[in-house]
Amino acid sequence: MTYHGKGQILSIAKPISKERTIEQMESYSNHEYWHQHVDSAEEMIDQTGTYERISFLILPLASAHSVSWDAVLDRPDLFRERMGDQLKRFWGYLKRKATNGKGIPVLTEAELEVAKKAGTRMLNSLEALIPQVRPATPQELELLHRAPYHRGLHEIPTILPSPLPSTVLMTTEGVTLRPRPLKLSLTSAVVQEDTFRLRLKHEDGSVSYQSVMAAATMPEYAEQVGDEWLYQPLEHLDFPIDVSIHFEVTPPKKARDTVHRRQRRRGIPSTAAKGL
Known part of the structure; x- marks a missing residue:
């Protein structure tokens, strides 16, 4: 009831540095056993990496x-x-x-x-x-556009200045702003095509991958807002994955009229349609 129209959900996996993860874990406790656990986690991070999930809701x-x-x-x-x-x-x-x-x-x-x-x-x-x-901040939008090219790496570079540069002009109509154009390279890498994926070799020697898979197995109706119909499948994977979902929220009257038209096509009496 709060929004009608089209939109998009983008959920990206943002890498977290090993130093930040270990520092946060060490702040929890000084116990000897906990430090042993931190040492074990540090060895695992070197192999798998750590990341947090950021979701963007894009609406016009x-x-x-x-x-x-x-x-x-x-x-x-x-x-x-x-x-x-x-x-x-x-x-x-x-x-x-x-x-x-x-x-x-x-x-x-x-x-x-x-x-x-x-x-x-x-x-x-x-x-x-x-x-x-x-x-979202401009820096977060930059992260959103750079993430696909650095997927799986330990860091995604961001260089967009804050605040964004602009020129202030005084005219007869009052104060105006002229944004300064910014040309930012999303990545600098050698791209090679493998089977079902793209391999990007970056200037620092690191390698990231791109692969796109389309799926149509999402539920038609979420019982309650907050159900883990999106995040639960993602957390079961052993590697970070980004998700893009396009959706459209139909107004109640338009949805009701659509149901009535479908019922008439199937030969169901209008009284039955009204009961639905």
């Missing part, structure tokens, strides 16, 4: 312009004032687009504020269902 935001029109319509007493602001903002957008052509886009503080409101609305609707959800 509402159009910034539609959010602005909502702001116009929600206050009839301020309709003329807000309508004027909206038309002024739209005229500024057209003028900047004509001036810049195909160059670097320019964003005003007003447009950024409208986009932030659209993101906040989406986040508030999801927090009731997923309390731990939060917006």
